[in-house]
Amino acid sequence: MIDRREFGQLLGGTALAAASPRWIAAPALAKGGAKVVIVGGGAGGGTVARIIKTEAPQIDVTIVEQRPIYTSCFNSNHFFGGFRSFASLQHSYDGLKKLGINVVTDTATGIDAGKKAVNTAVGTTLPYDRLVLSPGIDFKYDAIEGYSAAASEIMPHAWKAGPQTLLLMRQLEAMEDGGVVIMTVPGNPYRCPPGPYERACMIAHYLKTHKPKSKLVIFDAKPTFSKQGAFEEAFERYYAGIIDLNLTNEIDDFRVVRVDPKAMQVETASGTKLKGAVVNVIPPQTAGAIAISAGCAEGAWCPIKPENFASAKVDGVYVIGDAAIAVEMPKSAYTANSHGKVVAADILAALAGSDPAIPRYRNTCWSLLAAEDSIKIGADYTPGEHDGKQILVPDHPFVSQKGETAEVRRKNYAEGLAWYHAIIADAFNDNTALTHKG
Ligand SMILES: Cc1cc2nc3c(=O)[nH]c(=O)nc-3n(C[C@H](O)[C@H](O)[C@H](O)COP(=O)(O)OP(=O)(O)OC[C@H]3O[C@@H](n4cnc5c(N)ncnc54)[C@H](O)[C@@H]3O)c2cc1C
Incomplete structure (x- = not known):
């Protein structure tokens, strides 16, 4: 069981607050056997799976991911400049499997929200108590x-x-x-x-x-x-x-x-x-096709509730990462990871029988300009209202300026590399990203 203090730690010191929807009764989860299915084992989906399984091993966590190896878009531009090998962008699901997460290499082809089940290309039906969609984008x-x-x-x-x-x-x-x-x-x-x-x-x-x-x-x-x-x-x-x-x-x-x-x-x-x-x-x-066919989209993207990334359209489903439209958060691996932490905590809150955390989201995006010269942009985000609409309001925004010193830019570069290591550890339970040159 996870208490309030531990939830706070999970979210990096976030305070806790009341009032968020619960879709499954806490006792059902506490007994074990609760099923969480996550479609998409990328920056967002991997994070949700790892946190839930680490914090509550009794929960049955399944990732449906179409590719056996994940190749990160983030830092993939470095490959064109000769600053990173292609192999160093590739990550297996072994770390997540070691935690006891069921990683199914298959394509989710349909969501039956009424029956709470995911159908896959090979004909498997995966029942769920909670479903998280993190399928990224389509064109x-x-x-x-x-x-x-x-x-x-x-x-x-x-x-x-x-x-x-x-x-x-x-x-x-x-x-x-x-x-x-x-x-x-x-x-x-x-x-x-x-x-x-x-x-x-x-x-x-x-x-x-x-x-x-x-x-x-x-x-x-x-x-x-x-x-x-x-x-x-x-x-x-x-x-x-x-x-x-x-x-x-x-x-x-x-x-x-x-x-x-x-x-x-x-x-x-x-x-x-x-x-x-x-x-x-x-x-x-657009949002990944599976999120659209699940009925979660309005136009090209999936609206969400800012407090926990629950779909604004379909009950019992969360949509995170690039597929979600989360005004004013940009679409990035950092934000997908940040959504994933809040969603994992929201699901775990039911297990703890405690109030869900007040969500705090964060983004930072580093961009490499030339050798050891990186710039960055970012902000924290909290749910709030703007023009009568629920949005994620940026707080303490920052952005690199022209004319910064080489030292500042080198520090940015080092931060960006450290972040890559951290997110791969977070989403894939793999601590080798910093040293792996490929
Ligand atoms: C060139 C480039 C550079 C970038 N650089 C940065 C950066 O420096 N920092 C940063 O924060 N972000 C960066 N990003 C953005 C980042 O890659 C994405 O925002 C992030 O990957 C989104 O995470 P996600 O979980 O939504 O999607 P993804 O990480 O793409 O994961 C989605 C997963 O779902 C799987 N999937 C989709 N549909 C199905 C289905 N039906 N069944 C089974 N599996 C399915 C896919 O195979 C995929 O593995 C960059 C992107 C690009 C293109």
Whole structure:
């Protein structure tokens, strides 16, 4: 049993408060045999599973994850810059299995919320008392004419890490010096707001050090972006003449609306056409398909209750990580991990028969600009109201500025590496990330 003080510790000193829905009676959990099923064994899902199983081994915890090995998107841009090996991004589920978590390598194909069961591709039915959906993202392929899953084998997105990451790197390696690399960036919201600009730095670093006559042209659907000042300073300082950034403005709409994979050409809304030797299309995104088919979405994303990430649409289901729309929290691994901690505590609260914790969420996103030069953005978040809507209100926000010293940036870099180690330990029960070079 977990008491109030222990819950506080679990959430890093968070105070406790009353009034949150309970979907299963505490005695049912206390007797053991309660079933928690988690769809998606990534940054969010792995965290929920590990905490619940560690704190309450009597709970039957199952992860349904379609891939046998997880390749982290976070830090995957470092691979393009030569700062990380591909192998160092890959993590097995052995650590979670060792805790007694049932990791099922299968695809969840449907949720029967009435019967409280998850159906899978191989025909298994998994009953649950509580269900957590953390399936990440899927792509709105139809938002860009000519783009599709098949086209992504020619113009990779590399926005789900794995074979796509390797494909983009192999294309960069095969390109001749003097080639044009094109990157297309969607409008908000999407997975990892600063991710495209970190990737721009890492690709440009590769070009600068291996193919200095080459260029990276960015077509961006937005007029502004995350950590813009510090990123633009880095584009100028490290990658002048390589990165050509085209932000949408009053005159030009640089949203890419059409691609031709045969001709390796992209076309923007205002009619600019350009051919590239390598084309990295980051398409607009939606919540992972399973969350949408479960009825949890409104439009592309899944609204949640800010106090505990319970679905605002379907009882007995939590939606966390990128699939959730959690205004004003961005979509990041850090936030998915933070949602996961609160959800685990909310589920465990029923077991303890205690009041659920007051949730406190946090985000920090580090971006690597060049060797040992990282910037960061972040905030704490608490549930609150804005314009009559329940949202997550940022508190103590911070963002890296232009002109910071090399020492500050080196410290950021070290923090980012330490965070990678910590989140892999948290989500995969694997403490080897810091030392594993792959
Ligand atoms: C290039 C890039 C760089 C990034 N850098 C950072 C960074 O520096 N810091 C940061 O905090 N975040 C970063 N992110 C964002 C981060 O990767 C995501 O926000 C995070 O992974 C979201 O966690 P999640 O649990 O929602 O989804 P994921 O971690 O993607 O996990 C979802 C899992 O669900 C599985 N799944 C989906 N559907 C099903 C199904 N039907 N059945 C079974 N399994 C299913 C998937 O296989 C996947 O393993 C970056 C992203 C990108 C693309």
